[in-house]
Amino acid sequence: MALKLPIYMDYHATTPCDPRVFETMAPYFTEIFGNAASRNHEFGWRGEEAVENGRKQVADLIGASSKEIVFTSGATESDNLAIKGVADMYYERGDHIITAVTEHKAVLDTCKKLEKRGFKVTYLPVASDGLISPDDVRNAITDKTILVSIMMANNEIGVIQPIAEIGKVCKERGVLFHTDATQAVGKIPFNVNELNVDLASFSAHKIYGPKGVGGLYVRRKNPRVMLVPMMDGGGHERGMRSGTLNVTGIVGLGKACEIAQAEMQDENTRVFGLKEKLRKGIMDEIPDVYINGHPEQRLPGNLNVSFAYVEGESLLMGINDIAVSSGSACTSASLEPSYVLKALGVGEELAHSSIRFGLGRFNTEEEVDYTIGRVNEAVNRLRDLSPLWEMVQEGIDLSTVQWAGE
Amino acid sequence: MAYSDKVIDHYNNPRNVGNLDKKDPNVGTGLVGAPECGDVMKLQIKINPETNVIEDAKFKTFGCGSAIASSSLATEWLKGRSVDQALDIKNTEIVKELNLPPVKIHCSVLAEDAIKAAVRDYQHKQTPAEQKAEEAVNA
Numbered sequence: 001m002a003l004k005l006p007i008y009m010d011y012h013a014t015t016p017c018d019p020r021v022f023e024t025m026a027p028y029f030t031e032i033f034g035n036a037a038s039r040n041h042e043f044g045w046r047g048e049e050a051v052e053n054g055r056k057q058v059a060d061l062i063g064a065s066s067k068e069i070v071f072t073s074g075a076t077e078s079d080n081l082a083i084k085g086v087a088d089m090y091y092e093r094g095d096h097i098i099t100a101v102t103e104h105k106a107v108l109d110t111c112k113k114l115e116k117r118g119f120k121v122t123y124l125p126v127a128s129d130g131l132i133s134p135d136d137v138r139n140a141i142t143d144k145t146i147l148v149s150i151m152m153a154n155n156e157i158g159v160i161q162p163i164a165e166i167g168k169v170c171k172e173r174g175v176l177f178h179t180d181a182t183q184a185v186g187k188i189p190f191n192v193n194e195l196n197v198d199l200a201s202f203s204a205h206k207i208y209g210p211k212g213v214g215g216l217y218v219r220r221k222n223p224r225v226m227l228v229p230m231m232d233g234g235g236h237e238r239g240m241r242s243g244t245l246n247v248t249g250i251v252g253l254g255k256a257c258e259i260a261q262a263e264m265q266d267e268n269t270r271v272f273g274l275k276e277k278l279r280k281g282i283m284d285e286i287p288d289v290y291i292n293g294h295p296e297q298r299l300p301g302n303l304n305v306s307f308a309y310v311e312g313e314s315l316l317m318g319i320n321d322i323a324v325s326s327g328s329a330c331t332s333a334s335l336e337p338s339y340v341l342k343a344l345g346v347g348e349e350l351a352h353s354s355i356r357f358g359l360g361r362f363n364t365e366e367e368v369d370y371t372i373g374r375v376n377e378a379v380n381r382l383r384d385l386s387p388l389w390e391m392v393q394e395g396i397d398l399s400t401v402q403w404a405g406e
Numbered sequence: 407m408a409y410s411d412k413v414i415d416h417y418n419n420p421r422n423v424g425n426l427d428k429k430d431p432n433v434g435t436g437l438v439g440a441p442e443c444g445d446v447m448k449l450q451i452k453i454n455p456e457t458n459v460i461e462d463a464k465f466k467t468f469g470c471g472s473a474i475a476s477s478s479l480a481t482e483w484l485k486g487r488s489v490d491q492a493l494d495i496k497n498t499e500i501v502k503e504l505n506l507p508p509v510k511i512h513c514s515v516l517a518e519d520a521i522k523a524a525v526r527d528y529q530h531k532q533t534p535a536e537q538k539a540e541e542a543v544n545a
Contacts, residue, residue, distance in 0.1 A: 349441035
């Protein structure tokens with residue numbers, strides 16, 4: 001099969017809808033359009049049936065019961081609902097929340113907002129491999145702690161946190177535990193009971209489903225978690241999230257979960273193989289390339305590497321027929337390099353030089369071969385252009401140079 | 407972000423990449439920026455001491471496409487100019503020529519700084535040794 005350009009290798013940002021998901025959704029746009037809350041006619045019943053089927057597919061994937069799934073517009077909303085919902089429900093019990101510096105902004109900015117309202121938030125550091133120590137969580141818990149929120153898999157570096165251990169600590173101390181599992185659910189095994197999770201956020205578009213739909217797992221037993229809703233209205237989703245259900249989206253999310261459950265094992269073997277091929281193809285050929293985050297404890301499709309002496313955005317330009325992301329400041333609106341890489345203690349110059357490859361379901365061997373060639377060519381070209389590379393070749397230690405600054 | 411055609415052209419075909427002998431008394435070298443900031447430019451000019459005209463210019467840049475394009479363009483503009491004319495190059499002209507968006511203006515500023523630093527280095531080399539010592543004392 002001929003190679004089709006551009007190549008998509010940014011599966012942590014979003015994924016294409018799987019054609020099987022899209023086909024399953026199609027009738028729900030036009031024929032089966034009923035409001036799932038319309039209790040008194042056939043159209044409504046069919047909508048409700050579709051929603052409950054989707055709910056079961058989601059619940060089955062994560063080892064939950066259907067009643068524990070609350071549908072939302074996506075993981076950002078789920079993170080907001082989990083954290084603010086717990087804070088508002090349990091504020092009389094305590095005002096302390098624990099999270100980590102490498103969390104997604106949907107968690108960090110929600111926590112910051114709660115700080116403005118008087119809550120106290122501990123932002124745990126991570127080790128240089130990106131991992132959080134369960135002991136740090138244990139030590140941070142006080143008698144005022146009401147919630148711990150730690151993501152399962154990081155969106156930039158793909159590092160998988162020891163969620164089961166952290167969950168155990170929280171359970172022992174009687175603190176609710178939320179995990180932003182957006183990058184994990186549907187990608188790696190995720191079971192709410194094995195992981196001791198009380199709340200978990202996830203999204204359809206990261207697992208080959210549609211954008212605009214996701215969910216929050218809310219534990220109903222041991223303990224029964226209560227949330228103050230953010231959306232008030234018709235009392236949908238057991239009062240936790242009012243608003244007419246996105247039936248079509250939920251059908252897609254459910255189907256995406258069903259496919260993930262059936263194919264995860266084989267898919268992970270294949271995607272991991274492609275990632276390893278890419279990693280070796282790059283790192284065996286180019287010197288001074290560094291992996292960001294734990295080398296093994298990470299998502300099968302994630303490769304986040306820094307190409308020393310080459311700036312990330314210029315590298316993206318050099319491989320412009322391959323869609324990837326960079327932690328370089330120049331690619332962010334804030335002009336700050338990746339806060340995740342900074343938290344790992346990756347030097348700012350290496351953060352500027354980072355590229356995130358996210359491989360997934362539809363990548364092929366040919367695409368990986370092509371990418372290796374393009375990356376190696378671009379890095380060599382840019383290093384020939386780089387005064388830093390030249391200085392290092394001359395034996396100059398860059399850390400001893402007095403930079404003029406800007 | 408979409409790049410202008412001119413930025414892409416300079417990125418794909420950078421002009422005057424390379425080095426001049428920094429020990430040559432007629433060569434001025436400017437090294438500006440810092441790796442932590444994501445931009446470092448090295449810009450060199452070779453001046454004919456008889457005419458005071460820039461005969462050659464070379465650059466190497468660590469930075470985004472706009473930084474590479476800004477320094478590449480600067481070397482093009484420098485060749486054939488007098489040292490004084492070189493100092494007249496303004497970052498705003500680079501912004502205009504390359505259609506740089508607001509977030510990339512700092513790349514053009516860095517290129518202007520690199521030109522000034524190279525000229526300063528050249529002028530410093532032309533200053534007699536005694537005067538340099540005196541300046542150092544007064545500094």
